[in-house]
Amino acid sequence: MSVKLVKTHDPTKNAKFLAELDFNAKTTEQYLNQLQKELNSHAKSKQAHNARDILYESDSVYERLNSTIKRINNLILNASGDSNAEVVDMRLDARGKLYDTVGERANEEQLKWEETLPITLDKDDKYTVSVEHFFSEVEPLEYWITTITPKDSEALKSLVRKGIAHADEGFNTLSKQTIDEMTDYYRGAIAINASGWNSTTDLKMRGVHIKDGEILQNESHPTQYTLGIDKNGIMNVYEGTMTAQQLLAKGVVNTWFFSIPIVLDGAEVNDSIRSRVSSYNDLNPRQVIGQRYNSNEILILTVDGRSSRSAGATLTRCAQILINKNCRVAYNLDGGGSTQTVIDGEVINTPSDGKLRPVPDILYIEGNRNYQSYLPVQQAVEDAKGGSRTLKDRIARLDRQSKELTNDLRIELKTSDILWSGVMFMNGSQTAKPTKKLSDCNNGWLLIWSDYNAGTGAGNYDYVISPIPKKLAELHSGGHTLFSVPRNITDTSDITIVKLLSVYNDRLVGDDRNSLSVAPNRRDVVLRYIISF
Structure with missing residues (x-):
């Protein structure tokens, strides 16, 4: 069998074929030109030529690789016989920065209030209060x-007392109220949330x-314990399992x-x-x-959690903290979004709910908030930044002034209700919250201003x-x-200073213009002071 190829000439088909070849050639030429242009542009560009130029999150790949290499070089594997265990050089932080000492790293990574905390406040000659604040960016905690x-x-x-929600209405197992409202009612100098409730059933x-x-x-609850x-x-x-009568027989009062x-x-x-x-x-x-042992001091451990700033703590960690403080006994109160601590009317921590959660009761420390008040910790820190004195010196001075003013005013004001006291310019970040609403006063509020010298x-x-x-x-x-x-x-010169406030039924809110120095x-x-009249 033989095959014979016969060449034919068809002008129409040849023209079409040539046109397609021409189109393909031009398209290929355009693609090659564009590719060459991009190559030329890349050659002139400073981006992404090497690991230093390629970003991973906020760092370059080079920085991440370099820090990883440093960390690997500082690992001692299998040091304890556990193949999963690692002993690392604590001078090296998470980004590969090597400090001369662990202490130097801790000073940089951990928020320290040094002069400002702990602070000690005298309350009514009955007790003192010391507040210590701890923050670790590493954990975070x-x-x-x-x-x-x-x-x-x-x-x-008479130090530790129990307060209940809506006390003026009597005890109700369903009642709940915010901790600041209960603290104001009982005139507590310090207060914390305490008991829990059936949050998923009958409340x-x-x-x-x-x-x-x-x-x-x-x-009774056989699996849990009562704090007394x-x-x-x-x-x-x-x-x-112990009944109320049994607890009373043991001398328990709260x-x-x-x-x-x-x-x-x-x-x-x-x-x-x-x-x-x-x-x-x-x-x-x-x-x-x-x-605590011996001294019978009361310690309150308040841990923030469920946030990027503080993840929270295990109860083992809490126990260790208090054991290190020489505690004889410690009890786990309601935590989570209920965790709230108030000192002199200010919530010192950040509740994870983002707001104050109503709770059924509080554990509070009585204090005469009518005549003595201390700057909230945060405000006092800001105040201390503006002067040469330490915070302790400033608080001691304000304490003395408060006592002097108390002695001066007590006779004149003993029949009045002092609803708030402190020292505020009333700038935009400051709020004064009297313990009695404006509408609940006979006539209203009296604001008492005084001189201030830097x-x-x-x-x-x-x-x-x-x-x-x-x-x-x-x-x-x-x-x-x-x-x-x-x-x-x-003697011959007077001026008038104007303060601008937003007046609400339960508070006064300041304005940044109130702290202008011009x-x-x-x-x-x-x-x-804010006084009812």
């Missing part, structure tokens, strides 16, 4: 330890509840109920107790209260009183209100 030291055994007896409080020797609720304070101010924990002890006899509790809390080793916001602080002279009628909040809630404060400069210097005047 933020917590506060509040230590209340009674002056003597008599002060200890009722759980456990045995006794207040000032009176039985409020008698409900006896008539001598001694803290102990009791099995949840109780709270939520969980388990985490420290007993100066050591962390055993597995049989730990196993009663499923989240024992989870990272969570925590509220724990303890009492070198010596608030002065006990040149007082000016500004009235706010109760009707104002109803007619003009939140509106800007001007307050004229006359100042005597010399003439007339509005920082020459501070708000000292």
